[in-house]
Amino acid sequence: MTDRKVILSVKDLVVKFKLRGKVLTAIREASLDLYEGESLAIVGESGSGKTVLTKTFMGLLDANGWIDSGSIIYNNQDLAKFRTEDDWVKIRGKHIAMVFQDPMTSLNPLKTIGKQVQEAVELHQGLKKDKAKNAVLEILNDVGISDPEKRYNQYPHEFSGGMRQRVVIAIAIACRPKILICDEPTTALDVTIQAQILGLLKALKKKYNLTTIYITHDLGVVANVADRIAVMYAGDIIEIGTSEEVFYNPQHPYTWALLSSLPQLGVKGEPLHSIKGTPPNLFLEIKGDAFAPRNPKALKIDFIEKPPYFTVSPTHKAKTWLLDPRAPKVEPPESIKKLRQQWRVENV
Amino acid sequence: MSNNEREILLEVKNLRVEFGKKKRDRFVAVDGVSFHIYKGETFGLVGESGSGKTTIGRAIMRLVEVADGEIYFKGKKISGKIDKELDKELTRKIQMIFQDPMSSLNERAKVDYIVSEGLYNLKNYKTEEERRQKVEKAMLDVGLLPEFLSRFPHEFSGGQRQRIGVARALVMEPELIIADEPISALDVSIRAQVLNLLSELQKKKGLTYLFIAHDLSVVRFITDRLAVIHKGKIVELAETEKIFRNPLHPYTRALLSAIPIPDPRAEKNKVLEIYDPSIHDYSNNPPKWVEIEEGHFVLGNDKELEEYKKILERS
Numbered sequence: 001m002t003d004r005k006v007i008l009s010v011k012d013l014v015v016k017f018k019l020r021g022k023v024l025t026a027i028r029e030a031s032l033d034l035y036e037g038e039s040l041a042i043v044g045e046s047g048s049g050k051t052v053l054t055k056t057f058m059g060l061l062d063a064n065g066w067i068d069s070g071s072i073i074y075n076n077q078d079l080a081k082f083r084t085e086d087d088w089v090k091i092r093g094k095h096i097a098m099v100f101q102d103p104m105t106s107l108n109p110l111k112t113i114g115k116q117v118q119e120a121v122e123l124h125q126g127l128k129k130d131k132a133k134n135a136v137l138e139i140l141n142d143v144g145i146s147d148p149e150k151r152y153n154q155y156p157h158e159f160s161g162g163m164r165q166r167v168v169i170a171i172a173i174a175c176r177p178k179i180l181i182c183d184e185p186t187t188a189l190d191v192t193i194q195a196q197i198l199g200l201l202k203a204l205k206k207k208y209n210l211t212t213i214y215i216t217h218d219l220g221v222v223a224n225v226a227d228r229i230a231v232m233y234a235g236d237i238i239e240i241g242t243s244e245e246v247f248y249n250p251q252h253p254y255t256w257a258l259l260s261s262l263p264q265l266g267v268k269g270e271p272l273h274s275i276k277g278t279p280p281n282l283f284l285e286i287k288g289d290a291f292a293p294r295n296p297k298a299l300k301i302d303f304i305e306k307p308p309y310f311t312v313s314p315t316h317k318a319k320t321w322l323l324d325p326r327a328p329k330v331e332p333p334e335s336i337k338k339l340r341q342q343w344r345v346e347n348v
Numbered sequence: 349m350s351n352n353e354r355e356i357l358l359e360v361k362n363l364r365v366e367f368g369k370k371k372r373d374r375f376v377a378v379d380g381v382s383f384h385i386y387k388g389e390t391f392g393l394v395g396e397s398g399s400g401k402t403t404i405g406r407a408i409m410r411l412v413e414v415a416d417g418e419i420y421f422k423g424k425k426i427s428g429k430i431d432k433e434l435d436k437e438l439t440r441k442i443q444m445i446f447q448d449p450m451s452s453l454n455e456r457a458k459v460d461y462i463v464s465e466g467l468y469n470l471k472n473y474k475t476e477e478e479r480r481q482k483v484e485k486a487m488l489d490v491g492l493l494p495e496f497l498s499r500f501p502h503e504f505s506g507g508q509r510q511r512i513g514v515a516r517a518l519v520m521e522p523e524l525i526i527a528d529e530p531i532s533a534l535d536v537s538i539r540a541q542v543l544n545l546l547s548e549l550q551k552k553k554g555l556t557y558l559f560i561a562h563d564l565s566v567v568r569f570i571t572d573r574l575a576v577i578h579k580g581k582i583v584e585l586a587e588t589e590k591i592f593r594n595p596l597h598p599y600t601r602a603l604l605s606a607i608p609i610p611d612p613r614a615e616k617n618k619v620l621e622i623y624d625p626s627i628h629d630y631s632n633n634p635p636k637w638v639e640i641e642e643g644h645f646v647l648g649n650d651k652e653l654e655e656y657k658k659i660l661e662r663s
Contacts, residue, residue: 191562192606218536219610221608223610259610261537272540272543275537
């Protein structure tokens with residue numbers, strides 16, 4: 001994977017927000033390389049910074065937020081240095097597009113579906129009138145909306161949740177982006193619809209050669225779609241690896257906790273593994289490993305010094321002192337051991 | 349214990365709920381639904397949005413009118429007109445936990461009032477001292493400090509707020525708790541805390557739960573028996589593990605196949621089943637609600653039931 005082309009590179013990014021007179025650090029020196037054509041999942045709880053991180057790629061931070069330091073290199077330009085809307089307009093949609101969580105609120109209720117998709121087609125593909133309309137019909141067909149001729153003239157309220165999400169995806173695709181960011185694309189949808197939308201996104205990725213980023217809090221959802229998984233906690237990526245590495249051989253105690261708190265891995269009748277406490281207060285400076293206060297097996301050094309990345313394999317690294325050769329051996333929870341075993345058996 | 353000997357706490361018989369007053373815009377949300385819940389068990393009601401699962405919960409809470417059918421609680425009919433005494437008893441004994449702890453707590457009231465509101469309404473305490481004790485005990489039961497009583501909801505995290513929601517139900521000393529998607533609005537790490545709390549309380553207090561959810565992985569973990577509901581009709585009902593082992597109705601199969609598995613290899617080999625209601629040919633052979641194996645009910649016509657039996661024999 002190392003020989004693959006990096007399409008977007010984030011280095012030591014720090015994002016801050018001013019809130020009620022106080023300064024909150026939402027992203028704390030996060031670094032990330034996105035490879036062309038891959039599908040990366042960013043997983044984390046609310047407030048971990050997963051959405052903020054991706055919003056910086058499109059200049060969509062709220063007015064009270066700013067990039068404090070670090071760089072975001074895309075196409076030999078540093079997006080972190082962009083200041084004006086004119087700069088961003090060249091990137092948004094055409095290069096990087098986004099699918100939002102809630103299809104109920106991300107469409108304009110007063111415009112027909114066709115017009116909303118056509119807007120994007122006219123703006124980004126430069127097509128006019130009939131040609132534009134034909135392109136719209138083709139895209140609607142691509143995203144699995146049957147009878148596009150009729151649907152073209154309908155309004156969002158005539159669509160179900162799953163269908164609306166397909167329209168939102170159609171608008172994003174109509175811009176012909178290189179990178180598609182999907183922010184919790186299926187959270188607001190029913191399970192069966194969720195599976196269909198994930199299938200659709202996978203198919204579109206192939207057809208349009210997209211690089212996709214999925215943002216989600218649910219590890220269960222990403223096993224299907226992700227080539228690589230980045231786990232975020234308190235504004236930093238604490239573990240990143242291929243999907244198999246993160247699921248079968250997780251290293252960071254937080255990743256352990258996230259995985260073992262999934263009910264799919266629980267044993268009926270026994271308590272489910274749960275994470276005590278709450279995420280750290282981002283208004284305060286965080287010392288050491290941000291997860292340490294919630295980790296009952298934390299080491300002393302976890303409270304003193306922030307761990308660097310330790311390499312597990314060429315594609316897998318994690319920020320935890322447990323990987324330091326001097327660290328004592330700490331046993332992961334039972335369910336994680338089971339996952340590991342499964343992996344070893346199949347890798348022999 | 350065989351099912352015949354177990355005490356039935358709640359029984360729903362041929363329940364039908366309609367919305368819309370005029371005939372032409374009448375919508376049948378729940379149609380001919382029957383099930384019962386044993387004392388001390390967790391009964392799951394699973395379906396997609398619009399399937400009518402919440403409406404069933406609300407009908408049991410007596411928040412919506414029943415168009416047809418009956419609901420019995422401990423053998424007493426609780427649907428339709430009931431006397432004041434029973435009304436008061438039910439208000440106490442059947443409690444509800446809501447989905448979104450961000451919107452189900454009164455922002456302007458202190459936790460003390462939120463948890464006590466049911467007590468105030470029913471006046472089932474003798475002295476102020478007794479009320480305070482009850483409220484403090486409920487707080488401790490859900491793992492919150494009694495000091496929190498003087499705070500407002502916005503001072504709490506999502507998980508803590510949901511605990512307040514649970515405390516508000518517990519303070520009434522209920523027998524049946526209807527939990528409507530109690531964890532879907534919570535973060536993954538917090539979900540486990542709330543699920544554990546619910547199971548722990550059930551063990552300690554012998555509570556019975558009606559657990560309404562759309563997330564089958566959660567339902568599998570927490571429920572003993574399970575009913576799958578589609579467009580207002582229950583299509584399959586059995587012990588949870590039986591349903592997961594041998595899902596019979598095509599809708600149940602579609603639902604199960606859509607559960608995300610936290611395992612990349614299994615997930616990549618997964619075959620997604622899509623439910624198409626038009627596969628049922630009910631024109632001259634209407635479906636029946638049949639017990640196909642012990643405790644396992646399914647909706648189907650004669651031809652479908654034959655096939656379901658074959659599936660069971662093969663397994």
